Amino acid sequence: MMEKSTARIYMTGILFNMRNISREFTKLLIMSIFLLILSSCDKISYSISKPWLLEIEPPPGPPIYQAAYVDGCSLGVQENHHNIEAMRNSMYKHPVYNKTSNLYRRMWRSAYTYCYLWWPKLNRNSASFFKPSLRLRSKGLYGSHKWQYLKKSPQGPRNFRVGWNHGCDTGKAATGKSQHKIKYGFKKDPRYIEGDKFNKEYEKGWETAFWYCQRFYDIYESPERKRLM
Amino acid sequence: MSCIIRIIIIIFSLFSLNSCFLVSESLTMPDSWNWPWWKARPYMARGLPDGDTDYHRGFRDGCQTYLGMVSQGPLRNSFGKYDGWKLTSSSMYASGVYDGEEHCAYIYDWDII
Numbered sequence: 001m002m003e004k005s006t007a008r009i010y011m012t013g014i015l016f017n018m019r020n021i022s023r024e025f026t027k028l029l030i031m032s033i034f035l036l037i038l039s040s041c042d043k044i045s046y047s048i049s050k051p052w053l054l055e056i057e058p059p060p061g062p063p064i065y066q067a068a069y070v071d072g073c074s075l076g077v078q079e080n081h082h083n084i085e086a087m088r089n090s091m092y093k094h095p096v097y098n099k100t101s102n103l104y105r106r107m108w109r110s111a112y113t114y115c116y117l118w119w120p121k122l123n124r125n126s127a128s129f130f131k132p133s134l135r136l137r138s139k140g141l142y143g144s145h146k147w148q149y150l151k152k153s154p155q156g157p158r159n160f161r162v163g164w165n166h167g168c169d170t171g172k173a174a175t176g177k178s179q180h181k182i183k184y185g186f187k188k189d190p191r192y193i194e195g196d197k198f199n200k201e202y203e204k205g206w207e208t209a210f211w212y213c214q215r216f217y218d219i220y221e222s223p224e225r226k227r228l229m
Numbered sequence: 230m231s232c233i234i235r236i237i238i239i240i241f242s243l244f245s246l247n248s249c250f251l252v253s254e255s256l257t258m259p260d261s262w263n264w265p266w267w268k269a270r271p272y273m274a275r276g277l278p279d280g281d282t283d284y285h286r287g288f289r290d291g292c293q294t295y296l297g298m299v300s301q302g303p304l305r306n307s308f309g310k311y312d313g314w315k316l317t318s319s320s321m322y323a324s325g326v327y328d329g330e331e332h333c334a335y336i337y338d339w340d341i342i
Contacts, residue, residue, distance in 0.1 A: 149309055156313015164313070201317040208316065208326070212309075215334070216298055 054118055054181075061190030064097060068104045069186075072111030077119060102197045107188070110170075110210075114186050117174040117214060150213055153205065159192065163205025170206075171213030180217070262289055269303035271296055274336050283315065287325020292333035299338040 056073060058066035071092040078092075097104040150172075153164030166187040173184035192202040258264035259279030277292070278285050294309030315322040 149311075154309075154311040154313045156311075157317055160313045160317050204317050204323065205313065208311065211330070212294070212298075215295075219299065219338075 054115065055185055059186065059188070059190070062103075062193065064101055064104050065107050065190050065193065067094060067097065068107035069111040072108040072113075073115035076112040076115030076117075079116060103193060106198060106203065110188055110206075111186070113210075114170055114174050118181075149209075150216060153209065156205065157201045159199050159201035160205035162189070163192070163199075163202035164209040166202075167206035167209035168213040171210040171215075172217055174210075175214045175217040261285060269306075271300065271304060271333065271336055274333065277332075283319045283321040284325040284328075287315070287319075287322035287327075288329035288332075289325075291326035291329025291331075293329075295330045295334040296337075299334050301337075 054073075054077070056070070056077075058069035060066075071094060075092040093108065094104065098108070150168060153161040153168075156164075166189060169184040169187050172180045173186065176184070188198075188206060189202075192199040197203070198206075258270055259277050261279050261281050262277070264270060278288050290310050290312065293307045294311065296304050297307035297309055300307070311326065312322070316326060317323075
């Protein structure tokens with residue numbers, strides 16, 4: 001009697017398994033490619049979220065304060081060659097207020113600088129999903145003097161310290177990443193307006209801290225300038 | 230003739246020695262800065278003001294603060310020190326701070342805004 005061969009059945013089983021394996025492999029491959037593609041959403045989220053987060057609406061305050069914010073910010077945004085905003089060509093500076101009001105001039109300058117610095121950071125951030133930064137950020141180590149100034153003002157009068165905190169938050173928002181822009185924003189408290197100008201101590205603290213924190217984050221956060229760290 | 234040549238060579242040597250001043254200036258810090266000998270110093274930072282007025286003190290504070298921010302290596306350990314009391318009361322100190330910040334930041338980082 002001849003025995004029936006089981007080779008064919010056996011081979012079919014292997015082929016069946018191989019087909020299953022290749023199907024699983026294909027699925028995994030597709031999923032990996034999708035994940036890679038999704039990593040670019042990081043960039044999209046930046047370019048979508050950032051312009052929406054810029055506060056073109058002025059903070060609450062007196063009319064001149066608000067007008068100065070809108071004028072300064074509009075020009076700052078426009079001058080930074082953003083494609084859409086740059087189409088609106090005009091000088092945003094009120095001719096009368098600019099001559100007569102010190103408050104308008106100071107506020108205009110602050111808003112202009114804030115919004116001017118806000119835009120160039122749009123395309124700076126590279127996709128970070130697959131590129132975790134393992135670098136030791138020695139400049140930002142907690143407990144260091146440099147870090148303390150980002151969190152807490154130096155010794156000085158109360159108004160100076162409040163101005164420092166507000167200026168630093170504004171500087172962080174101007175140059176930081178989206179997470180900073182969500183957390184911080186333009187902050188210059190109209191309660192410190194005295195007559196036609198801001199309180200001197202408040203203004204001094206605000207200006208010094210704005211540039212300190214803006215420059216700190218400029219180096220700390222921007223990929224092409226990290227070589228300085 | 231050889232005497233004239235010698236004199237010319239000596240005069241030229243004296244002229245070239247003049248540049249040693251620049252070298253020493255780039256290797257040492259002004260006295261009033263009280264810069265410890267073991268501490269790193271800014272590369273090629275010449276012409277830093279030496280004095281003890283409010284302006285000079287402000288310049289030192291502003292410069293040291295920004296050196297810690299923009300420089301590399303051991304100079305990063307330059308701690309910032311602002312005096313808020315003086316910054317609000319003395320315009321000379323404030324001017325010094327802002328000048329020191331600008332001056333020392335741009336020694337290292339030309340791209341800073």
